[in-house]
Amino acid sequence: MTKPFQIRLPDGSVREVEPGTTPADIAAAIGPGLAKAALAARVNGELRDLTRPIEGDAELALVTARDEKDALELVRHDYAHVLAEAVQNLFPGTQITFGPATEDGFYYDFAPSPERGPFTDEDLPAIEAEMRRVISQDAPLVREVWTRDEVRAFFEKTGERFKAEWVMELPEHETITMYRSGEWVDLCRGPHLASTGKLDPNAFKLTRVSGAYWRGDQKNAMLSRIYGTGWLNKKQLDSHLVRLEEAAKRDHRRIGAEMDLFHLQSEAQGSVFWHPNGYIVWRALEAYMRRRLDATGYREVRTPQLMDARQWEQSGHWGKYRENMFVVPDEIPSTDDEAPILSGDADLMALKPMNCPAHVLIFRQGIKSYRDLPIRMAEFGCCHRNEPHGALHGIMRVRQFTQDDAHIFCREDQLIDEIREFCDLLDSVYRDLGFDNYAIKLALRPDQRFGSDADWDKAEQILREAVHAAGRDTEDYGWEELPGEGAFYAPKLEFHLRDAIGRTWQVGTIQADTVLPERLDASYVGEDGQRHRPVMLHRAILGTFERFIGILIEHHAGRFPAWLAPVQAVVATIVSDADDYAEEVVRTLRAAGIRAEADLRNEKINYKVREHSLKKVPNLLVIGKREAEERTVALRPLGVDARQEVVSLDAVVARLVAEATPPDLRPN
RNA sequence: GCCGGGUUAGCUCAGCUGGUAGAGCAACCGCCUUGUAAGCGGUAGGUCGUCGGUUCGAGUCCGACACCCGGCACCA
Numbered sequence: 059m060t061k062p063f064q065i066r067l068p069d070g071s072v073r074e075v076e077p078g079t080t081p082a083d084i085a086a087a088i089g090p091g092l093a094k095a096a097l098a099a100r101v102n103g104e105l106r107d108l109t110r111p112i113e114g115d116a117e118l119a120l121v122t123a124r125d126e127k128d129a130l131e132l133v134r135h136d137y138a139h140v141l142a143e144a145v146q147n148l149f150p151g152t153q154i155t156f157g158p159a160t161e162d163g164f165y166y167d168f169a170p171s172p173e174r175g176p177f178t179d180e181d182l183p184a185i186e187a188e189m190r191r192v193i194s195q196d197a198p199l200v201r202e203v204w205t206r207d208e209v210r211a212f213f214e215k216t217g218e219r220f221k222a223e224w225v226m227e228l229p230e231h232e233t234i235t236m237y238r239s240g241e242w243v244d245l246c247r248g249p250h251l252a253s254t255g256k257l258d259p260n261a262f263k264l265t266r267v268s269g270a271y272w273r274g275d276q277k278n279a280m281l282s283r284i285y286g287t288g289w290l291n292k293k294q295l296d297s298h299l300v301r302l303e304e305a306a307k308r309d310h311r312r313i314g315a316e317m318d319l320f321h322l323q324s325e326a327q328g329s330v331f332w333h334p335n336g337y338i339v340w341r342a343l344e345a346y347m348r349r350r351l352d353a354t355g356y357r358e359v360r361t362p363q364l365m366d367a368r369q370w371e372q373s374g375h376w377g378k379y380r381e382n383m384f385v386v387p388d389e390i391p392s393t394d395d396e397a398p399i400l401s402g403d404a405d406l407m408a409l410k411p412m413n414c415p416a417h418v419l420i421f422r423q424g425i426k427s428y429r430d431l432p433i434r435m436a437e438f439g440c441c442h443r444n445e446p447h448g449a450l451h452g453i454m455r456v457r458q459f460t461q462d463d464a465h466i467f468c469r470e471d472q473l474i475d476e477i478r479e480f481c482d483l484l485d486s487v488y489r490d491l492g493f494d495n496y497a498i499k500l501a502l503r504p505d506q507r508f509g510s511d512a513d514w515d516k517a518e519q520i521l522r523e524a525v526h527a528a529g530r531d532t533e534d535y536g537w538e539e540l541p542g543e544g545a546f547y548a549p550k551l552e553f554h555l556r557d558a559i560g561r562t563w564q565v566g567t568i569q570a571d572t573v574l575p576e577r578l579d580a581s582y583v584g585e586d587g588q589r590h591r592p593v594m595l596h597r598a599i600l601g602t603f604e605r606f607i608g609i610l611i612e613h614h615a616g617r618f619p620a621w622l623a624p625v626q627a628v629v630a631t632i633v634s635d636a637d638d639y640a641e642e643v644v645r646t647l648r649a650a651g652i653r654a655e656a657d658l659r660n661e662k663i664n665y666k667v668r669e670h671s672l673k674k675v676p677n678l679l680v681i682g683k684r685e686a687e688e689r690t691v692a693l694r695p696l697g698v699d700a701r702q703e704v705v706s707l708d709a710v711v712a713r714l715v716a717e718a719t720p721p722d723l724r725p726n
Numbered sequence: 727g728c729c730g731g732g733u734u735a736g737c738u739c740a741g742c743u744g745g746u747a748g749a750g751c752a753a754c755c756g757c758c759u760u761g762u763a764a765g766c767g768g769u770a771g772g773u774c775g776u777c778g779g780u781u782c783g784a785g786u787c788c789g790a791c792a793c794c795c796g797g798c799a800c801c802a
Contacts, residue, residue, distance in 0.1 A: 165797095176729055268797030269729025276799050280729055283797070311795095315737080324775090324793045382801090441802090446727050447793090449800060459802070543801095552802095564802060601802045633759050660759075668763035682761055694762065702762070 064115040075112070082108040082252065085120050095122040097256065098132050098249050105132070107201050107249040123290050130290065134159035136199070136251050137189075137262050137288040141166045143242045144188035145284070149174055154244060155220040155272065155281060162298060163262075163287035167270050169220060169279065176282040182264040185284070189262070196255025197240035201248055204236050209245055220272065221245050261295045262288040310557075310608040311452045313616040317624065317673055319607075320453060328450045328457030330604055335624035338653065339610070340603055342622050344438060346720050347462050347487070347600065353722075354483055356436040356464055361416030363440065367406040373415040374508055374577055375408075378546040382443045384409040413439035414571075414596055417465040418578040421592075426582040431592060432468035432476055438603075439463045452608060454563060459602040466595040467580065473593055477524035477551075477568060484553060484566050484599045490721040492613060497536030497554040497562065498525060501543035508547055509573040517570040518549045525551060547573040548596065557612045565601035565609065570594075616674040617696060620717040623653070627714055628675045629691070630657040630666040632682035639686040643679060643707060650711050652718055671696060677714060 062074040065084060075084065081099035085092045085108070099106050100119040105128060112118070121128045138157030145152055145168055152174065157166030170176055177185075204212075206225055213222035225245055228234060237246045239254055251257065264286040272278035289295040306312070314320050319336030322329075332340060351358065364386060370376040375383065389404035410416065417435050426433070440460045449455050466476050488496055500521055503514045522531070531537045536554070544550055553566030571594045575581075581589040600606040610618065620626050627647055629640045637658050647654035657666050663680060670678050680692040680702070691710050694702040705713070716724075 178730060180731095266796055267730055270798045271728075274799075276728075280798080282729070285797075322794090327793070443801085446800060448727060448729095448798080450794090455801070461802070567802075598802075605802060630762090632761055635759080662758095662760050662765060663762055664760090665764055666762085671763055678762085680762065684761090692762080 063112060065112065066115075066117045068119045078111050080109050080111050081106065081118060081120060084118065088120075092120060092122070096120045097122060097129055097251055100128070105249055107199075108252050109198075110201055110249070126290075130288075131159050132249065132251055133257060133261075133290060134164040134288045136254070136257055137286060138164035138166045139199075139237070139239070139244060139246070139250065140189050140192050140254055140257065141185070141264070141284060141286060142168070142244060143192050143239065144185050145177075146242065147192070148184060148188050151217075153218050153220055155224075159288075160285075163265070163285065165283050165285045167272075167281040167283045169272075170282050176269065176280075177267045177284055179267060182267070182284070186262075186264050189264075190259040192239075193254050193257050193259045195240060196253050198253045199250040200238045201250075202236045202238060204234050206234055209234055209236065212243075213245070258289075258291050260292040261290060262286055263295060263299070308612045308615045309452075310454070310611040313611050313674075314453070317616055319611070319624070322452070327447075328445060330453050330456060330458075336607070338624045339607055339618065339622050342720070343600070343603065343607065343610075344462075346490075346621075346722060347438075349720075349722055350483065350487060351434075351436050351462075351464065354434075354479070355432075356434040358436045358438075359417065359420055360437060361413060361420070361439065362410070364407045364409060365416070367408055369415060370408050372577060373418075373574060374547065375411065375415070378506055378508070379411060382445065383411050384442050384444050409442040410439070411441050411443045413437050413441065413461065413463045414465055414574055414594070415578060418574060418580050418594070421465075421467055421580050422578070426467075426592075428469060428582055428584045428590070431582060432466050432472050434464060434466045436462075436464035453604045454557070454608045456602075456604050459604045461598050461602050462600045463596075463598050466597065467575075467582075467592040468595065469582075469584075469590070470593055473520050473570060473595070474524050474527055476595055477521065477570070478528045480568050480595070480597055481525070481528040481530060487599050488553075488555075488566075491610065492619065493555055495556070496565075498530055499536070499543075499552040499554065500525070500539045501545075501550045501552055502539055502541045503549060504542050504544050504546060506546055507544070508577070513572050514549065517572060520570050521549055521551050521568075545569055545596075547571050550596075553599075555609050555613075557609055563601075563605060563609060565606055566597075566599045567601065568595055568597040571596055617676070618674070620676045620714070621720045623674070623676050625655055625673070625675050626652050626718050627654040627677040627679055628657050628666075628670045629654060629679045629681060630663065630670065632663045632680065634658070634660070635683060636681045636686040639689070640681045643681065643691060646707060646711060647714065650715050652711070652714050667694070676717070679710065 062076055065073045065075055067073065073084065081101065082093065082096065085096040096108055098108055098121045100121060101112060101116050105121070123129045135158065138159065141164070142154045142157055146154065149170065151171035153169040155167040155169060157164060168177070206228070209225045210222050213225070225234065235246065235248055236243050237248060237250055264284060266285045268283045268285065269280045270283040272281055287295065287298055289298060314336065317335060318333050319339065320333055321331045323331065348358065367376060367385070386407045386409065387400055387404035388407050389400060391399045417437070420435065421433065438460055440458065442458050445455065445457050450457070468476050502518055525531045548569040548571035550567050550569040552564045554562040554564050556562050572591065575591045575594050580592055582592055584590045629643045631637055631640045640656050640658060644654045644656045657670070667678060674696060676696045678694040680694055685691055685704065690704050690706050692702050692704050693710055
């Protein structure tokens with residue numbers, strides 16, 4: 059007989075068990091409570107099925123619902139599995155593909171039979187019901203090791219084309235496992251719970267359907283994806299659903315309408331109509347950014363909206379980016395109703411999708427010395443990109459946008475410092491704007507690109523080093539590298555923020571580019587008297603005003619900090635006798651630079667409080683007979699639990715002025 | 727661009743199996759001079775996204791297109 063295995067438990071104790079023992083056996087040996095609560099096990103750190111025998115001496119930790127991260131991952135993966143089984147029960151002929159756990163749930167991608175067609179929302183209740191039935195069967199989930207050929211033969215026989223294709227691409231040495239629940243079998247790496255009955259039939263909900271390309275490639279078949287959210291118990295599910303409702307209330311499109319910030323309409327799809335209120339936010343943000351850039355050695359420029367196609371050919375945009383550009387014929391349209399409006403053979407111009415080529419053209423004016431570098435050239439540049447229709451999203455993803463763009467022309471030996479300084483500036487700006495949480499990614503060379511591999515090796519390495527030097531390549535910053543996601547001319551560091559419902563958006567970026575200076579022949583005279591190529595750093599902090607304001611709205615739920623708020627104070631009267639004094643208060647506030655309005659309407663104070671609260675006005679100054687007589691105001695800051703206090707006119711002006719001062723202009 | 731859903735009054739939405747439109751809020755008018763998140767009453771407001779088809783008759787059924795929403799792909 060083989061000798062017993064030594065199993066070390068988290069409390070440090072060691073148990074001797076016979077070969078063939080499973081984590082479930084050990085849990086049972088420790089106690090019936092644990093046996094019942096155990097969902098899976100970590101064996102030498104690896105998450106495994108409870109019923110999979112231990113193969114040797116090991117560290118073992120049993121995973122229960124208390125280990126929430128592991129437990130949720132397991133449960134969600136199992137829900138996906140149950141979803142697939144339910145769908146195949148209800149719709150024979152549907153092929154299965156993949157179904158992973160996601161951040162708050164799971165999905166499964168199916169290839170429905172052609173007769174059946176893609177799933178719709180209306181299918182979901184029946185599928186949910188079938189999932190509950192599958193769960194109630196409480197079938198054990200059994201892990202089986204198969205050979206590649208067995209799996210392929212099996213799926214070819216059952217008509218599972220996608221699974222048969224996939225198994226052949228698994229790495230040679232990988233152990234191929236199938237999981238069986240009752241009659242149903244799926245190719246799956248696992249691990250799974252011991253049986254479907256471990257799932258709470260009331261802790262999941264199918265949320266939506268969508269299309270998704272097989273293996274994420276547009277060239278492949280469109281599959282039908284079903285999304286769900288899944289939790290350990292109903293209470294968690296319910297609170298998640300409440301969170302979703304709350305998040306919907308923060309939606310920038312909804313708040314944009316409520317606060318009268320902007321609108322969109324189909325005649326200018328993908329372009330924003332900024333209303334006076336929204337444009338105040340924009341201008342405050344722009345003024346702030348301009349001060350920050352002025353203070354850190356940037357010089358602002360302004361470049362043409364339209365440039366000749368030949369210029370875009372030279373920069374490389376025509377070849378690699380044309381499908382995203384708006385092209386305009388350089389021709390006076392015919393006014394003759396009988397004749398075609400355009401001849402069709404005019405020279406072409408294009409609206410700029412980026413500011414970089416124009417900045418190189420400025421750089422090229424006159425001879426630059428190494429002493430002139432770095433040159434930090436900034437532009438609040440308005441760009442147009444012809445985005446795919448399906449990509450447009452509120453003001454977060456639009457076709458006309460304004461970037462807080464800048465290009466830093468520098469020598470190679472200046473790169474690391476420039477990037478590090480940029481990271482510091484970006485960090486400081488994000489904090490000023492209320493974001494202390496952002497993620498940094500490094501997007502590496504894409505398939506479609508200019509420049510030699512050696513250039514890319516160098517550029518990628520510089521960005522890595524600079525982030526490391528800035529101490530930001532850590533888990534706190536969600537640091538990761540994204541192969542294939544760089545721009546066509548350069549790798550980029552991406553800075554991401556989260557929206558109300560947890561989607562992340564790239565805002566800031568910095569890209570180290572040696573290609574464009576080469577293509578557009580930018581050079582400087584070095585210490586050695588020779589011409590050298592500068593490196594160009596493309597960088598933005600907000601990214602675009604449109605997207606950034608969208609995120610600001612959602613992040614603050616419309617309650618902008620006072621310095622950004624469209625209206626900073628409303629003076630609301632209780633009785634009309636106070637009108638004159640209220641108008642005086644507004645005049646005084648405005649003279650002090652506060653964006654203040656009077657509300658003298660014949661309405662109850664309750665009505666006015668409610669209305670201005672919904673408009674997220676940060677300060678409500680209530681004036682009744684008493685305040686008018688005493689030359690005070692009742693200051694009621696925005697917020698349900700805000701206490702109001704009666705203060706003198708002078709005091710309220712001082713307080714609001716302090717609050718409305720942008721963060722970079724505040725004392726200390 | 728791809729898959730699914732949607733488009734009815736300024737906003738949010740109802741309108742079953744086809745018989746020329748309805749609520750709440752907002753707006754307007756009147757009453758109320760009001761004390762911290764909706765005071766009361768009244769009036770007006772829509773060629774039901776666009777175009778075409780089926781039908782005696784279309785908001786409702788069918789088709790095309792446009793836009794919006796959720797994903798996918800693409801991206802700031």
